[in-house]
Amino acid sequence: MYNTAKRKEYLRGILDEENTPSEPLELFKSWYEEADSAIKEDANAMILSTINKENKPNARVLLLRSFDREALYFFSNYQSNKAMDLEHKPYASLLFFWKELERQVRIQGIVKKIAAEESDIYFDSRPRTSQISALISPQSRIIPNRAYLETSFADALDTYKNKKISRPEFWGGYKLLPDYMEFWQGRVHRLHDRITYIRQGGSWIKKRLAP
Numbered sequence: 312m313y314n315t316a317k318r319k320e321y322l323r324g325i326l327d328e329e330n331t332p333s334e335p336l337e338l339f340k341s342w343y344e345e346a347d348s349a350i351k352e353d354a355n356a357m358i359l360s361t362i363n364k365e366n367k368p369n370a371r372v373l374l375l376r377s378f379d380r381e382a383l384y385f386f387s388n389y390q391s392n393k394a395m396d397l398e399h400k401p402y403a404s405l406l407f408f409w410k411e412l413e414r415q416v417r418i419q420g421i422v423k424k425i426a427a428e429e430s431d432i433y434f435d436s437r438p439r440t441s442q443i444s445a446l447i448s449p450q451s452r453i454i455p456n457r458a459y460l461e462t463s464f465a466d467a468l469d470t471y472k473n474k475k476i477s478r479p480e481f482w483g484g485y486k487l488l489p490d491y492m493e494f495w496q497g498r499v500h501r502l503h504d505r506i507t508y509i510r511q512g513g514s515w516i517k518k519r520l521a522p
């Protein structure tokens with residue numbers, strides 16, 4: 312059975328060609344800031360989709376840690392499944408859904424590792440417990456049980472007591488350099504606004520898409 316009872320109208324905003332900047336990351340900045348103040352938690356949660364060696368898509372939630380005029384930055388384990396996917400195909404998509412604002416942003420681009428020194432700076436800023444979790448978790452690998460994690464965590468707490476925890480080489484940052492960005496604003500009668508930016512050479516071409 313299809314769920315037809317749950318229908319809402321989208322009335323919270325509008326998006327048009329004239330009132331959007333020529334740089335999509337500028338529009339992303341203002342939408343991100345609005346989301347961050349409108350949403351209690353996890354406005355920076357996004358879905359990263361990659362393609363694996365068998366050409367199958369793979370999606371998971373990550374946290375956006377930063378962005379600038381060039382790229383969006385996130386951190387993970389460099390031996391995880393997503394890392395293997397990105398080695399095979401260094402191209403991915405990011406998806407944000409900000410329900411409270413009736414907005415979606417879709418982004419595609421090439422993905423690169425950031426410089427080791429940059430990863431060090433971020434790692435050093437993390438709480439000690441998060442540093443230890445990164446250190447002891449063989450992310451995406453099969454482990455025997457929960458106790459394995461908890462024992463490794465407790466052992467590492469002990470080993471590193473009063474010692475600096477340095478970033479392990481298998482953990483660090485990535486940046487996605489967008490070549491495609493689409494902004495979706497929900498509108499009345501399902502006549503939603505979709506403004507898309509396509510990178511051509513050094514500049515961005517802006518187009519409206521049908522909803």
Ligand SMILES: Cc1cc2nc3c(=O)[nH]c(=O)nc-3n(C[C@H](O)[C@H](O)[C@H](O)COP(=O)(O)O)c2cc1C
Nearest residue numbers: 356371372373374386387388391392393394450451
């Ligand atoms: C809210 C939320 C935030 C997350 N943030 C991160 C993150 O920043 N980095 C990360 O590696 N995994 C994060 N995860 C876990 C990933 O979704 C995923 O389970 C993990 O990275 C392993 O993915 P993989 O096996 O595809 O490599 C987060 C999960 C959730 C639900």
